[in-house]
Amino acid sequence: MAGVIEDIMEEETNLDEGNSGTESSGVCDNFEDLLKEVQSELYPGCTNFSSLDFLAKLMHIKVKNKWTNSSFDELLELLRSSNQEGNKILASHYLAKKTLKKIGLGYESIHVCKNDCALFWKEHHSLQNCPVCNESRWVDSNTKGKKVAHKVLRYFPLTPRLRRLYCSRHTAKDMIWHSIRRSEESTMRHLVDGSSWKEFDIKFPYFSREPRNVRPGVAADGFNPFGNISSAHSTWPVVLTTYNLPPWLCMKESSFMLSLLIPGPKSPGKDMDVFLRPLVDELKSLWHLGVRTKDAATNTFFTMKAALL
Numbered sequence: 001m002a003g004v005i006e007d008i009m010e011e012e013t014n015l016d017e018g019n020s021g022t023e024s025s026g027v028c029d030n031f032e033d034l035l036k037e038v039q040s041e042l043y044p045g046c047t048n049f050s051s052l053d054f055l056a057k058l059m060h061i062k063v064k065n066k067w068t069n070s071s072f073d074e075l076l077e078l079l080r081s082s083n084q085e086g087n088k089i090l091a092s093h094y095l096a097k098k099t100l101k102k103i104g105l106g107y108e109s110i111h112v113c114k115n116d117c118a119l120f121w122k123e124h125h126s127l128q129n130c131p132v133c134n135e136s137r138w139v140d141s142n143t144k145g146k147k148v149a150h151k152v153l154r155y156f157p158l159t160p161r162l163r164r165l166y167c168s169r170h171t172a173k174d175m176i177w178h179s180i181r182r183s184e185e186s187t188m189r190h191l192v193d194g195s196s197w198k199e200f201d202i203k204f205p206y207f208s209r210e211p212r213n214v215r216p217g218v219a220a221d222g223f224n225p226f227g228n229i230s231s232a233h234s235t236w237p238v239v240l241t242t243y244n245l246p247p248w249l250c251m252k253e254s255s256f257m258l259s260l261l262i263p264g265p266k267s268p269g270k271d272m273d274v275f276l277r278p279l280v281d282e283l284k285s286l287w288h289l290g291v292r293t294k295d296a297a298t299n300t301f302f303t304m305k306a307a308l309l
């Protein structure tokens with residue numbers, strides 16, 4: 001993650017903003033504070049770590065070793081007090097998560113009916129009972145403390161991460177590989193050489209005229225996060241990959257984007273469409289409206305749209 005940030009930092013600082021001829025996009029504005037943190041020393045005179053690089057590595061260790069939030073807060077307090085004055089070590093796990101959200105690592109928690117009938121989202125956000133089966137939203141609706149939902153869907157917004165792909169000249173150039181490297185020997189080495197891609201281009205020429213428009217693919221499958229402890233449990237991740245990228249990148253694990261984490265203990269089955277609604281709504285918005293995006297490779301702005309293959 002730190003390497004990606006450094007790459008974006010390098011490319012952003014080399015951009016000639018005077019040539020864009022238009023106002024800034026939201027994503028690059030959000031990155032300004034992040035880039036300052038990348039360039040700022042962890043403490044005066046530190047050459048090994050920037051404040052953000054240190055935070056990324058520390059958070060990775062926390063997750064890998066399953067530290068509790070309270071133990072992480074205590075460690076941060078010790079590090080802050082033991083290092084020299086003027087250090088940029090954050091004071092709490094809450095502030096650390098808030099900082100990392102700027103990179104697009106945040107998610108939205110959406111409550112789900114215990115019977116998978118509907119999401120408590122958008123028009124149903126304030127309901128206390130399922131609009132379909134009338135089951136309570138909460139495990140204990142009479143508790144005086146913080147109420148606990150029966151099920152929680154984790155949704156990782158797609159749009160910010162797609163826009164991030166154009167924040168670096170390296171990835172921005174890779175995103176148009178499909179338009180300049182089609183096979184000329186009637187050999188299929190990428191989806192762009194297949195009949196479905198070509199038929200789509202013919203049917204929607206206004207979409208295909210902009211090679212920077214995104215064509216993601218989606219996959220989902222269940223897994224047991226508890227190993228052999230509970231063999232019946234099934235949690236379903238919904239993962240997207242970007243087919244704009246060359247074949248050696250689009251199917252690489254680092255290119256995959258987790259979009260939804262569907263809770264268990266049972267597989268969603270025929271109720272999969274209920275859980276997919278946030279992703280479907282976002283993809284519909286990207287198809288019809290698009291989103292204003294800055295291309296770091298050409299230093300221009302365009303309206304990025306997306307079509308699910």
